[in-house]
Amino acid sequence: MERTFIAIKPDGVQRGLISEIVSRFERKGYKLVAIKLVVPSKQFAEKHYHDLKERPFFSGLCDFLSSGPVLAMVWEGEGVIKYGRKLIGATDPSKSEPGTIRGDLAVVVGRNIIHGSDGPETATRRSGSTV
Ligand code: ATP
Numbered sequence: 543m544e545r546t547f548i549a550i551k552p553d554g555v556q557r558g559l560i561s562e563i564v565s566r567f568e569r570k571g572y573k574l575v576a577i578k579l580v581v582p583s584k585q586f587a588e589k590h591y592h593d594l595k596e597r598p599f600f601s602g603l604c605d606f607l608s609s610g611p612v613l614a615m616v617w618e619g620e621g622v623i624k625y626g627r628k629l630i631g632a633t634d635p636s637k638s639e640p641g642t643i644r645g646d647l648a649v650v651v652g653r654n655i656i657h658g659s660d661g662p663e664t665a666t667r668r669s670g671s672t673v
């Protein structure tokens with residue numbers, strides 16, 4: 543069965559949004575198969591977002607991801623990689639549709655509360671890792 547890696551970023555954890563976000567995935571019908579609260583190292587954050595290393599916000603993004611606890615999860619279900627991203631909404635919360643997690647719960651792109659893997663390769667890599 544298809545699996546994906548989803549993480550609630552430090553802003554989502556600090557704002558107390560864990561249960562709200564977990565329940566949206568549960569209510570959709572996906573199955574939670576792994577969950578762990580971790581503080582990623584800066585090195586881990588840089589690896590995680592290595593595709594974005596040329597972007598001007600890369601360093602700030604990695605500093606932020608490693609600034610506090612992150613809730614790392616693996617979710618399972620048919621089409622969960624693509625549909626999970628739909629539940630999450632567009633990267634920039636000012637453009638995310640209402641009804642999506644970012645659309646309902648976030649305002650700015652640098653604090654968009656949640657990460658979802660964008661394809662089978664990244665989903666498998668992250669789901670298989672310790673975080
Ligand atoms: P994620 O990988 O976190 O699920 P995404 O796949 O929707 O997000 P990416 O293009 O992979 O979007 O960007 C990764 C993260 O980098 C975004 O979630 C956001 O936190 C940050 N980011 C993207 N664009 C900007 C920007 N213009 N300014 C600041 N931060 C940004």
Ligand code: MG
Pocket residue numbers: 658660
């Ligand atoms: Mg991404």
